[in-house]
Amino acid sequence: MEKHRKRKVCERIAKQGVLVSDGAWGTMLQTMGLKPGDCPELWCLEHREKVLKVARDYVAAGADIIKTNSFGGTRFKLDMYGQGKRAAEINRAAAEISLEAAGTDRLVMASMGPTGKILVMGDVSEDDLFDVFSEQAVAFEKGGCDACLVETMSALDEAALAVRAVRQNTRLEIICTFTFELNSKGEYRSMMGVSPKDMAQAMIREGADIVGANCGNGMERMTEIVRQIRQAAPKCLVAINANAGLPVNLHGKTVFQETPEITAGFVPRVIAAGAAVIGGCCGTTPEHIAAISRVVHNRA
Amino acid sequence: MSVLEQISENLIKGKANDVKALVSQALTEGKKPADILNNGLLAGMSVVGARFKKNEVYVPEVLIAARAMKFGMEVLKPKLAEAGVQPIGTVVIGTVKGDLHDIGKNLVGMMLEGAGLRVVDVGINVESEKFIEAAKQNNATLIGVSALLTTTMTNMKGVVDALKASSLAGKAKIMVGGAPVTQAFCNEIGADGYAADAASAADLAKSLLKK
Numbered sequence: 101m102e103k104h105r106k107r108k109v110c111e112r113i114a115k116q117g118v119l120v121s122d123g124a125w126g127t128m129l130q131t132m133g134l135k136p137g138d139c140p141e142l143w144c145l146e147h148r149e150k151v152l153k154v155a156r157d158y159v160a161a162g163a164d165i166i167k168t169n170s171f172g173g174t175r176f177k178l179d180m181y182g183q184g185k186r187a188a189e190i191n192r193a194a195a196e197i198s199l200e201a202a203g204t205d206r207l208v209m210a211s212m213g214p215t216g217k218i219l220v221m222g223d224v225s226e227d228d229l230f231d232v233f234s235e236q237a238v239a240f241e242k243g244g245c246d247a248c249l250v251e252t253m254s255a256l257d258e259a260a261l262a263v264r265a266v267r268q269n270t271r272l273e274i275i276c277t278f279t280f281e282l283n284s285k286g287e288y289r290s291m292m293g294v295s296p297k298d299m300a301q302a303m304i305r306e307g308a309d310i311v312g313a314n315c316g317n318g319m320e321r322m323t324e325i326v327r328q329i330r331q332a333a334p335k336c337l338v339a340i341n342a343n344a345g346l347p348v349n350l351h352g353k354t355v356f357q358e359t360p361e362i363t364a365g366f367v368p369r370v371i372a373a374g375a376a377v378i379g380g381c382c383g384t385t386p387e388h389i390a391a392i393s394r395v396v397h398n399r400a
Numbered sequence: 401m402s403v404l405e406q407i408s409e410n411l412i413k414g415k416a417n418d419v420k421a422l423v424s425q426a427l428t429e430g431k432k433p434a435d436i437l438n439n440g441l442l443a444g445m446s447v448v449g450a451r452f453k454k455n456e457v458y459v460p461e462v463l464i465a466a467r468a469m470k471f472g473m474e475v476l477k478p479k480l481a482e483a484g485v486q487p488i489g490t491v492v493i494g495t496v497k498g499d500l501h502d503i504g505k506n507l508v509g510m511m512l513e514g515a516g517l518r519v520v521d522v523g524i525n526v527e528s529e530k531f532i533e534a535a536k537q538n539n540a541t542l543i544g545v546s547a548l549l550t551t552t553m554t555n556m557k558g559v560v561d562a563l564k565a566s567s568l569a570g571k572a573k574i575m576v577g578g579a580p581v582t583q584a585f586c587n588e589i590g591a592d593g594y595a596a597d598a599a600s601a602a603d604l605a606k607s608l609l610k611k
Contacts, residue, residue: 136498136551137525180500180524216503220460221467255460283455291503293458347550347580355550382550 121379122158139181155201162393170194195243233265247273297332312339319366344383356383360391411444414464445514449599466510494522499552
């Protein structure tokens, strides 16, 4: 039977208006010593205080909703580091850490990323995907978070299974965001060819409470994506977590150059287009979130 | 429609079992294995690649076409070997040290096979030296290096340096790709070529092999 679901994010939006979510996690952990090839999610157990610091920095920056260090926390991803058996423990800890930073007045949405397996190729069965997402979702709920953020998705089938797994196994509110890129024909499509419109309709049908986009684009391009989602689903709340601009290559290193001020400068347009949750993704820092928060929270 | 055209058509649609059956039929009809490969399977993959580059189709369509090609190759491979047909070249592919992403790399592998190359996939999180060793062992003259992360793409230079320091220096070439990789980055680290997508990677590989 369908469980009665939490609606804290939607209720807070109804009361308070646009909410601010936090920024990048992986790059923040890297500045604290996470090396390429290390398992970021394992830090929830082995470097708890550093993960907690990221969450606290985002709370201090003014985020209303805090994510978790669990993006690659499905058993399939953790298996690559030999940590698959600890999936439940790691994801529960991820939720608990962010909850500790969030206190009573901020919300926590736990990050659930793609598994890296492709259904159309027969890499994996639908049942197996559903099971790993279910395991992660149940751990999030045990850790006490309010919502689950199914993010950086590109395939409708995988995202639908993730949303379904959260819906059928927990009471968590569900936010689902895809990553879109602007193609040579001037259209926004995910890697698997999904348009913002198709994403929104399919994920709402699966039971997502909020849909949207993350990664792939800076705040500027998110405006058009929000517009297309709202056109397809006028009543649905939209969440955006944008990169700090588009990546630029500088002396052999890829960097996201957009300053907090530039990112925040595009926020009024994204709000005007209809976004209800706005935060950051790759390259964003607590400074970016603070700048976004100033724009969102100080609106007349 | 000739049987070879039918092979192409069905491959483009991703009808794996039909492709397999048609390849068998073509062999029974006495078509040459090389002809079936070039004008049936590879011709179909080349259409898929061109459509992918133009954003007319996306990753799922490429994947199912590649799967159909694989089905056809199961039947054709032994016949190609009997006829002494050689692949146009061998390429070693892998994802750099520190990076565990494989979707892009796998896609490139499929397109390279779809362009008639022999592909040796050394996997993910690969040490620079391992690329070179695999190239030596397999007589590969091309190495394809993938990275998805901005933090790991810098390890591509390690592969370029390892090649330069090896006995394959001047004999093998390196091509790079992955979401954060650009032509400018390729030039900077001294790699031989960059491709923006898997279909372009297949074209690039063919041109690098000719040089």
